[in-house]
Amino acid sequence: MGRHAEAHDLGEVLSLCHKTGGFVSLTGTSDAIELTERVAGGDEACRLAWDAMIYQIGKAIGSMAVVLEGRVDGILLGGGMAHSEDLVQRLRDTCAWIAPVTAYPGEFEMEAMAAGARRVLSGAEEPKRYTGDPVWNPPTCWID
Template structure:
């Protein structure tokens, strides 16, 4: 779950949305733009959701706890596919400015590996650094084809 995305959903629930009259475009928009906090609480601001939860808003607290639950569930899933060989858990993005969020993940997942927070969004810096490497001849330009690169684990 994120402020605008609903997170993982059971397929049966998605089919239920379509059966209720939503078309594929509406379901897509719900899952990727108007899901998560927006659909449940009418805001995409994690600070607002956290503040409402701290002030006793039971619905905001439930949604906040769901966010923490889903983050921790995915950390655990990734730890499992790595066979438990996890050096660190890195949290990034704007929501990581929340000490409460980081601490909640640390409490639940810190036994797997140390949890480190990198608050902020660094996508633009990463893209600029990549462009600079291409312009300096340090790296060849790549074209995104949409074809998945991961072909499974080596046996």
């Protein structure tokens, strides 16, 4: 570890990766609506975080276009943040040359779970048993 590095246990690292990193650590919130309101109100830290996220999404879209060898039929934006006209328009501005960008705002987890239940109940799919154990554990040398 570097001279100024602080040791963290696995739980802290996982929390940073899944719960308290990103917007929360930079701005104190994970609510995109609040974040965009703060950006509109002149909050510079929020603007920088928002701009960086849109930049990273654009880079990810571009990298996927490369692995698809340019054969991209469409770019689909989903989730709660797709309600943001700013996010959608900026990604259209930067990525529409790859393929048309379409937003499907909202979160569809409940519909997906209902569809899964229907497949199990109809016999099209076997139910899965979730133990709560992680499916992947990083080597301890990454955390030490």
